[in-house]
Amino acid sequence: MDLNPLREKIDDIDRQLVELLNRRLSLAAEIGKFKRHSGGPIYVAEREDAVFRKVTALNEGPIKNDALRAIYREIMSAAIALEKPLVIAYLGPEATNSHAAALKKFGASVDYQPLLTFADIFTAVEKGEADYGIIPIENSTEGSVRDALDQFVTSDLKIVAQLNLEISYALISPEPLEKITKVYSKDQALAQCRLWLQRHLPHAQLVNASSTAHAVEIARDEPGAAAVAPPIAATHYGVPMLMRNIQDKANNTTRFFVIGKTPSGPVGGGRDMTSFLISLGDEASRQPGALLRMLKPLTERGINMSKIESRPSKRLAWDYYFYLDVTGHYDDPAMRAAVEELRTFCPLVKWLGSYPVAA
Numbered sequence: 001m002d003l004n005p006l007r008e009k010i011d012d013i014d015r016q017l018v019e020l021l022n023r024r025l026s027l028a029a030e031i032g033k034f035k036r037h038s039g040g041p042i043y044v045a046e047r048e049d050a051v052f053r054k055v056t057a058l059n060e061g062p063i064k065n066d067a068l069r070a071i072y073r074e075i076m077s078a079a080i081a082l083e084k085p086l087v088i089a090y091l092g093p094e095a096t097n098s099h100a101a102a103l104k105k106f107g108a109s110v111d112y113q114p115l116l117t118f119a120d121i122f123t124a125v126e127k128g129e130a131d132y133g134i135i136p137i138e139n140s141t142e143g144s145v146r147d148a149l150d151q152f153v154t155s156d157l158k159i160v161a162q163l164n165l166e167i168s169y170a171l172i173s174p175e176p177l178e179k180i181t182k183v184y185s186k187d188q189a190l191a192q193c194r195l196w197l198q199r200h201l202p203h204a205q206l207v208n209a210s211s212t213a214h215a216v217e218i219a220r221d222e223p224g225a226a227a228v229a230p231p232i233a234a235t236h237y238g239v240p241m242l243m244r245n246i247q248d249k250a251n252n253t254t255r256f257f258v259i260g261k262t263p264s265g266p267v268g269g270g271r272d273m274t275s276f277l278i279s280l281g282d283e284a285s286r287q288p289g290a291l292l293r294m295l296k297p298l299t300e301r302g303i304n305m306s307k308i309e310s311r312p313s314k315r316l317a318w319d320y321y322f323y324l325d326v327t328g329h330y331d332d333p334a335m336r337a338a339v340e341e342l343r344t345f346c347p348l349v350k351w352l353g354s355y356p357v358a359a
């Protein structure tokens with residue numbers, strides 16, 4: 001079969017695509033000019049959510065919605081880069097799950113800055129050294145990331161978006177499986193792949209490394225060594241993946257927040273979520289029914305709670321604050337009324353942000 005006629009048609013479509021992409025990006029550049037003038041946020045979670053929903057609703061195939069979303073992620077990433085070179089801070093080193101989450105949310109055209117602690121990420125965004133930060137907040141098997149939640153007590157940054165990342169591990173090595181005598185990784189990652197390693201590498205020595213990324217560097221350089229690390233680390237360090245998805249539990253997912261200075265607007269249609277920090281005060285929280293009293297203003301107005309976590313206030317012994325995720329946007333009249341009522345008896349009702357539910 002002569003492929004040339006088909007390839008000529010593809011060439012013609014590519015010409016049109018490039019032209020259309022540049023037309024789309026020129027419009028984004030104009031939006032960027034306006035935003036720089038008005039001080040509006042460059043990344044707009046609710047608009048991106050609307051774009052993703054619009055293009056997947058238009059899609060009649062054969063392209064899969066996941067592929068279309070990935071393409072649009074990169075188109076909007078390129079648009080953002082034209083508007084302003086954004087810096088996204090995440091918990092490093094490079095090529096960790098947090099790095100993968102940051103790339104999934106912001107695409108390849110923005111700049112990334114790996115930092116050492118959650119506090120460093122909050123400080124970088126507060127000082128304007130980074131535009132946004134990516135923070136892991138809870139894992140489907142391990143529960144809440146408490147150090148991350150605690151940062152919201154003292155910070156005035158807002159949660160502007162969220163995303164879910166399926167956590168998967170690969171066996172990474174330039175050597176074939178039968179040559180591997182040592183497997184390096186962080187102990188948590190080794191623990192999450194324990195059964196697979198027992199079955200496939202029963203005689204290999206398991207060695208703790210400072211990070212999954214560092215384990216890949218060792219595997220690259222040391223004969224007989226392999227690493228357990230996220231697939232992004234194999235790509236980043238150019239070391240082959242011998243096997244993907246070696247974690248013992250399927251559906252191991254981590255939820256991340258995007259934090260920034262400017263709150264996100266509503267997307268509507270029941271697709272908004274809101275987070276609060278609420279304190280009942282040390283006296284009131286010891287009264288029977290205190291928690292029920294706190295939830296009543298919300299439940300009475302049909303606002304559902306999807307997460308509650310109590311954390312010590314660190315001011316007084318046995319004094320707690322509650323971290324809450326609820327449905328709806330802070331600007332919804334029902335939410336405003338609930339907050340007003342809560343403020344009549346709670347010494348602290350801190351709005352942490354409203355954001356579209358994860359796609």
Ligand SMILES: O=C(O)C(=O)C[C@]1(C(=O)O)C=C[C@@H](O)C=C1
Nearest residue numbers: 028031042043044047048076079
């Ligand atoms: O609509 C905007 O505010 C834009 O900046 C354009 C655009 C896009 O490419 O569609 C780019 C970045 C934003 O996060 C949202 C949308």
